[in-house]
Amino acid sequence: xxxxxxxxxxxxxxxLDGVPYSLLQHYLKRGLLPNLKKILGEGFSxxxxxxxxxxxxxxxxxxxxxxxxxxxxxIYGFTDLIPNSYSLCFPNAEDREAPPFWEILGRTNRKVSxxxxxxxxxxxxxxxxxxFNVPHTYPAYPIQxxxxxxxxxxxxxxxxxxxxxxxxxNSINYMIDVEAERARKDKKEFMSHLFGCFEIRKKAIxxxxxxxxxxxxxxxxxxxxxxxxxxxxxxxxxxxxxHQDFQNFYVLLDQWIKSLYxxxxxxxxxxxxxxxxxxxxxxxxxxxxYINRFLEEEGLLKLKKEGDFYERVDGQTKAFNLxxxxxxxxxxxxxxxxxxxxxxxxxxxxxxxxxxxxxxxxGEGVIDQIYEKEEIYHGPYLGRAPDLVCLPKxxxxxxxxxxxxxxxxxNLFAGMHTWHxxxxxxxxxxxxxxxxSIEAPTDFIMKYFSQ
Amino acid sequence: MDHLxxxxxxxxxxxxxxxxxxxxxxxxxxxxxxxxxxxxxxxxAFFGKIPFPIIHIDTSYKFPxxxxxxDERVKEWNLKxxxxxxxxxxxxxxxxxxxxxxxxxxxxxxxxxxxxxxxYGLKAILLGIRRDExxxxxxxxxxxxxxxxxxxxxxxxxxxxxxQYQSMVEEEEHFRIHPILHxxxxxxxxxxxxxxxxxxxxxxSKNGKRFRSIGCVPCCSPIDxxxxxxxxxxxxxxxxxTSERSGRAQDKENIYTMQKLRALGxx
Numbered sequence: 001x002x003x004x005x006x007x008x009x010x011x012x013x014x015x016l017d018g019v020p021y022s023l024l025q026h027y028l029k030r031g032l033l034p035n036l037k038k039i040l041g042e043g044f045s046x047x048x049x050x051x052x053x054x055x056x057x058x059x060x061x062x063x064x065x066x067x068x069x070x071x072x073x074x075i076y077g078f079t080d081l082i083p084n085s086y087s088l089c090f091p092n093a094e095d096r097e098a099p100p101f102w103e104i105l106g107r108t109n110r111k112v113s114x115x116x117x118x119x120x121x122x123x124x125x126x127x128x129x130x131x132f133n134v135p136h137t138y139p140a141y142p143i144q145x146x147x148x149x150x151x152x153x154x155x156x157x158x159x160x161x162x163x164x165x166x167x168x169x170n171s172i173n174y175m176i177d178v179e180a181e182r183a184r185k186d187k188k189e190f191m192s193h194l195f196g197c198f199e200i201r202k203k204a205i206x207x208x209x210x211x212x213x214x215x216x217x218x219x220x221x222x223x224x225x226x227x228x229x230x231x232x233x234x235x236x237x238x239x240x241x242x243h244q245d246f247q248n249f250y251v252l253l254d255q256w257i258k259s260l261y262x263x264x265x266x267x268x269x270x271x272x273x274x275x276x277x278x279x280x281x282x283x284x285x286x287x288x289x290y291i292n293r294f295l296e297e298e299g300l301l302k303l304k305k306e307g308d309f310y311e312r313v314d315g316q317t318k319a320f321n322l323x324x325x326x327x328x329x330x331x332x333x334x335x336x337x338x339x340x341x342x343x344x345x346x347x348x349x350x351x352x353x354x355x356x357x358x359x360x361x362x363g364e365g366v367i368d369q370i371y372e373k374e375e376i377y378h379g380p381y382l383g384r385a386p387d388l389v390c391l392p393k394x395x396x397x398x399x400x401x402x403x404x405x406x407x408x409x410x411n412l413f414a415g416m417h418t419w420h421x422x423x424x425x426x427x428x429x430x431x432x433x434x435x436x437s438i439e440a441p442t443d444f445i446m447k448y449f450s451q
Numbered sequence: 452m453d454h455l456x457x458x459x460x461x462x463x464x465x466x467x468x469x470x471x472x473x474x475x476x477x478x479x480x481x482x483x484x485x486x487x488x489x490x491x492x493x494x495x496a497f498f499g500k501i502p503f504p505i506i507h508i509d510t511s512y513k514f515p516x517x518x519x520x521x522d523e524r525v526k527e528w529n530l531k532x533x534x535x536x537x538x539x540x541x542x543x544x545x546x547x548x549x550x551x552x553x554x555x556x557x558x559x560x561x562x563x564x565x566x567x568x569x570x571y572g573l574k575a576i577l578l579g580i581r582r583d584e585x586x587x588x589x590x591x592x593x594x595x596x597x598x599x600x601x602x603x604x605x606x607x608x609x610x611x612x613x614x615q616y617q618s619m620v621e622e623e624e625h626f627r628i629h630p631i632l633h634x635x636x637x638x639x640x641x642x643x644x645x646x647x648x649x650x651x652x653x654x655x656s657k658n659g660k661r662f663r664s665i666g667c668v669p670c671c672s673p674i675d676x677x678x679x680x681x682x683x684x685x686x687x688x689x690x691x692x693t694s695e696r697s698g699r700a701q702d703k704e705n706i707y708t709m710q711k712l713r714a715l716g717x718x
Binding site for chain 2: 056079090151155181183229308323401
């Protein structure tokens with residue numbers, strides 16, 4: 001009878017891709033987000049949070065959903081090289097080595113992690129989750145509940161579990177993602193496309209929220225990230241032609257958060273677990289910085305003319321970079337690698353020294369922090385990690401392109417990701433020691449369901 | 452009615468319906484087994500005389516066997532052939548192995564086709580893609596046709612806008628129609644066998660290797676196989692666990708991922 005008397009628990013998590021803490025604060029102060037302000041007054045706190053390193057969505061969301069660092073979940077970017085080769089590959093959910101929290105809650109996890117080991121005995125029945133549009137969850141694995149993968153999901157059928165979810169989404173002409181390609185051609189049209197995508201996303205979210213049974217509901221909005229990539233310069237600048245549109249998007253977002261929050265309270269009268277978070281922040285861009293070109297000019301990278309992407313890496317190469325700034329030493333684990341193990345520490349030191357000297361506008365430094373992998377990652381998949389990872393100063397957008405003839409280039413995008421300025425809204429009774437990091441709040445969800 | 456006849460009837464219905472709805476239509480023929488099957492079905496649909504042109508996008512890097520096969524069929528079946536090429540990019544030296552394969556495919560295939568569509572003002576293209584071929588080719592509709600008068604609901608098999616993955620369909624839009632979407636790889640081979648269809652010899656084993664999927668020479672690698680006849684190929688496919696396009700360098704899903712990432716400033 002114990003299980004019957006146990007209190008039913010429900011959680012609602014909202015993910016807002018790329019929404020910066022500082023922008024939220026600014027808009028809250030200006031009264032643009034009255035509903036969020038009201039919610040914050042009802043027992044929630046807004047925190048600034050650090051994203052993953054690197055601060056790209058695939059890594060950050062993987063860290064949040066698994067509650068562990070990349071050394072344990074094995075995802076370091078949207079791209080990677082196939083081990084012992086120069087072939088580019090695109091890691092997806094199949095390559096994630098730690099289970100996401102919904103698999104632990106639903107007792108369907110096929111992999112184990114420190115988080116799953118901590119909680120698997122404390123969940124007394126399989127819990128049902130609806131996971132909607134979370135980046136880097138493709139292809140969709142069978143779960144206890146419903147899963148609709150987010151970016152980069154390609155085939156809607158492979159992006160949905162179960163089949164009935166696919167049928168519904170197909171029937172409403174659901175779109176996995178905005179078509180960012182359109183922004184190049186016509187900004188005005190792209191702006192309305194963003195609003196259109198947000199509408200269809202909301203429609204689908206409501207559908208699953210209202211019509212399905214669940215213990216945990218987690219939905220992400222990715223339009224915010226796309227809005228920022230192409231229009232972040234409009235966020236604060238009142239004279240910007242898209243300023244009003246930009247703000248209007250946030251007004252709609254605020255209203256949507258309210259309606260979902262109220263529906264959650266209505267559906268579940270007891271106090272459930274509610275949180276909102278982003279996976280990284282955003283800033284405007286001064287310059288793009290092509291790290292591979294820098295390595296070439298420093299004589300550390302030599303590219304052959306022939307070949308696809310990193311197949312061009314020549315035998316004389318000492319180091320190369322993958323997006324955004326993951327530097328790999330071309331050691332003897334690569335087919336043409338020549339750097340010996342004993343040479344590595346000095347080489348790392350040398351690259352760090354030279355990168356720190358890289359100067360942008362007005363002689364200011366470009367790189368804010370450089371880490372060796374052992375400093376920031378730990379776990380069984382440390383071996384997959386880049387040897388060095390850089391975080392830039394805000395405004396310097398580090399890139400992995402192999403095709404550039406200058407180190408600096410004009411900004412093709414209005415916004416770039418920032419590491420230090422993600423946000424998290426949590427129940428105010430949660431006490432934090434120090435600044436949150438994105439893999440940390442997962443534990444609060446697990447704790448809530450296991451108490 | 453047996454399985455293959457059912458598949459055939461469905462395809463012929465779609466081909467005729469498409470021709471009825473779009474007079475300015477053409478078929479895309481890669482010379483591979485699927486689009487050759489489609490070509491055969493088009494001939495059957497119009498009793499041997501196809502009333503629209505057949506487009507071959509020639510990257511100039513196809514296998515010699517493919518060119519020979521193409522020219523023989525054009526003569527034998529009296530086809531109106533349009534050869535599409537991106538001459539400017541070829542003149543600039545675009546070729547597999549120089550720069551990224553993504554750019555090469557994009558220029559020599561996609562953009563070459565776009566040019567043909569524009570030049571001939573085509574409103575619809577028939578394509579020989581199959582649902583089981585690859586995840587990305589499973590039925591997925593991002594857009595509804597713009598013309599509200601257009602209704603197409605043949606057994607849940609909608610016509611789709613061409614180029615659904617880069618919706619930058621310039622100026623004129625065109626529909627893509629997939630009359631053999633419901634065929635599997637095995638169905639195609641069984642159909643080839645039943646109809647006695649000629650097929651590019653690259654599909655048959657030579658020195659222990661054969662091509663399971665063909666395209667440009669530098670981007671295709673043969674699989675280990677001793678299948679020298681259609682029956683042996685059918686037996687091999689029945690028992691294989693590897694994917695059909697595993698010998699192809701550019702995986703469709705990867706191309707799409709690259710495009711998505713590039714649009715956001717990665718790579």
